[in-house]
Each structure stands twice: as structure tokens, then as C-alpha cells.
Amino acid sequence: MFFLVSKIVEFFINPAHIALLLAATGVAMLFTRFAKTGRTLATAGTLALLVMSFSPLAIYLALPLENRFARPAADMPAPDGIIVLGGAFDESISMARGGVAFNDSAERLTAAVELSRRYPQARILFSGGSASLRGASYSEAQVAGRFLEQMGVDPQRIILEDKSRNTYENAVFSRKLAAPQPGERWLLVTSAMHMPRSVGIFRRVDFPAIPYPVAYHTRGSWMDISLHKNAADMLRVIDLAAHEWVGLLAYRLTDKTDALFPAP
Structure with missing residues (x-):
């Protein structure tokens, strides 16, 4: 039930969707006796889209998430x-x-390949089923396994977890497959913006791991406040950041993470 509700709510909390809905509703109302209210809604929706597209708002929302955990030292x-x-x-x-059709989180996989070469004795556990509401006859793990083998990773080192549909299930099923022993060290590779929620969840299921954030969307500085020219990129970052902030709250309220904003 949590998975189903989260997928439905995810669509409606997208800031761009909300702004577009306001603008579209306002335009539709212009042709009714509620034209004054329509102008207000259309103006609000349009201004919201402009602010999200061309202001530093995306940076301000994403930066605290991406700066929360640093990569461990190379040595x-x-x-x-x-x-x-x-x-x-x-x-x-x-x-x-x-x-293999990558998206903007591709560095999760490329980093895994690089780390597998740096640490040739380490096991590689990829966790990912299908996030489709209708289910699927395949999983991310299948594609990932094929990619890792193509990159030269020994199949004997690869563990594929193909049942999880969200980050909480990632943690639960990964712990079961990894069966970590006392004193073992495990790296956790995911996008920097997603790392705070992931760390909190893994801690909650008693599988603490060393954060290894990748796939950054910000430069790491609060001084990066210039106006941005690519509206699509900024709206994408706004969407990702909003998803994580709402996710942190929802997972904390449902006791699926150990803190509202997990810290190092």
C-alpha cells in the first residue's frame, strides 16, 4: 500500500505539475464568470514556472541534500x-x-564499475526491481547485471536483488542477500541528492553503510546563484529535490528512516 500511495502522490507533488495545473485552470476560468480568479491562478502558475526555471531555487533546494555526505577518502x-x-x-x-538506456543517474553504474576495479575482492550488490505500478516481466537488476558483465566484472562477484520497488525495499532485501557480518564494511552508491534518505533507511534496517554519493546536479557552493538558461534542467532538479524532501518527511513519519534529515 505504501508503494502504491507513494507513486500516486509523487505525480501530484511535482512542483512543475502544480504550476502547470494552476496556469491551465486559470486559463480555462478566463472563459467563465470566474475570469478574475482565473487571471490570478494563471498569473500565479506562470510566475511559479518562471521562478523555478530561471532562478537559483533549484540550487537552494538541492544543495543541502547533495552536500550532506561527502565521499570517503580514496585511501x-x-x-x-x-x-x-x-x-x-x-x-x-x-x-x-x-x-542499456541510461538516464541522468548513470554514474551509479559507472561508479560501480570503477569501484569494482579499485577493490577487486569486494562483492557488488545491485538492488533494483521494477517501479512500474503495473508490474513488469523484467527488472533493473537484469539490465544492470548484463551491463556489469559487459564491463568486465566477474559474474561470481555480482549479487542481483530484483524484488525491490522503492528505497526501503532496497535496504531490506539487500540486507537479506548480503547477510553482512560484524566488522564488514559496505559502500552505498547512489545519487548525492538521494543519499540522505538512503543512509537513514539503511541505518533503520540495521545495515549501516559508507556513503559514496555520485551523480551530482550542483557545484557544491551557495554562491552558484546565477540565472540558469536551461529551463528543462532546472525543472528536473526542482522535481528531484522536492521528491527527496517530501520523501524524507514521509519516510520519517512512517518510521522507515532513523532521522528526519540523517547526518554523517
């Missing part, structure tokens, strides 16, 4: 395993085209 002790969370590619296109 850290070798980990026993590396957990890679799904979300790096479009599974349906990948299966339909017979290849």
Missing part, C-alpha cells in the same frame, strides 16, 4: 562489498532496444 580501507541502488537507466527502453 580508505577496502570494503567487503558495494551496494548500488537502482534508478540509473530506463528499464523498458533497455529491454526493448536490447541495450
Whole structure:
């Protein structure tokens, strides 16, 4: 039930969707006796879209998430395993085209390949089923497994978790498959914006891991306040950041994470 509700709510909390709905509703009302209210809504929706598209708002929302956890030092002790969370590619296109169709979180997979070479004894656990509400005959894990093997990762090192549909299930099912022993060190690879929620969830299921954030959308500085010219990119970052902030609250209220905003 939590998965179903979260997928439905996700659509309606998208800031761009809300702004477009306001603007469209306002325009429709212009042709009714509520034209004055329509002008107000259309103006509000349009202004919201402009602010989200061309102001530093996306940076302000994303930066606290992406700066929360730093990457570990390059000379850290070798980990026993590396957990890679799904979300790096479009599974349906990948299966339909017979290849790997990456999205803007592709670095989750490329980082996994690099880390597998740096730590040749570490196990690689990829966690990702299908996030489709209708279900699917394939999973992200299938595509990821194929990609890792194509990149030269020994199949004997790869563990594929293909049942999870959200981050909480990622953690629960990964812990079961990894069966971490006392003293083992596991890296957690996911997008920097997604890392705070992921860390809190893994801690909640008693599988603490070392954060290894990737796929940044910000430069890391509060001084990056210039107006941005690519509206689509800014709206995408706004969407991702809003998703994570709402997710942190929802997961805390349902006791699926150990803190509202997990800290190092």
C-alpha cells in the first residue's frame, strides 16, 4: 500500500505539475464568470514556472541534500562489498532496444564499475526491481547485471536483488542477500541528492553503510546563484529535490528512516 500511495502522490507533488495545473485552470476560468480568479491562478502558475526555471531555487533546494555526505577518502580501507541502488537507466527502453538506456543517474553504474576495479575482492550488490505500478516481466537488476558483465566484472562477484520497488525495499532485501557480518564494511552508491534518505533507511534496517554519493546536479557552493538558461534542467532538479524532501518527511513519519534529515 505504501508503494502504491507513494507513486500516486509523487505525480501530484511535482512542483512543475502544480504550476502547470494552476496556469491551465486559470486559463480555462478566463472563459467563465470566474475570469478574475482565473487571471490570478494563471498569473500565479506562470510566475511559479518562471521562478523555478530561471532562478537559483533549484540550487537552494538541492544543495543541502547533495552536500550532506561527502565521499570517503580514496585511501580508505577496502570494503567487503558495494551496494548500488537502482534508478540509473530506463528499464523498458533497455529491454526493448536490447541495450542499456541510461538516464541522468548513470554514474551509479559507472561508479560501480570503477569501484569494482579499485577493490577487486569486494562483492557488488545491485538492488533494483521494477517501479512500474503495473508490474513488469523484467527488472533493473537484469539490465544492470548484463551491463556489469559487459564491463568486465566477474559474474561470481555480482549479487542481483530484483524484488525491490522503492528505497526501503532496497535496504531490506539487500540486507537479506548480503547477510553482512560484524566488522564488514559496505559502500552505498547512489545519487548525492538521494543519499540522505538512503543512509537513514539503511541505518533503520540495521545495515549501516559508507556513503559514496555520485551523480551530482550542483557545484557544491551557495554562491552558484546565477540565472540558469536551461529551463528543462532546472525543472528536473526542482522535481528531484522536492521528491527527496517530501520523501524524507514521509519516510520519517512512517518510521522507515532513523532521522528526519540523517547526518554523517
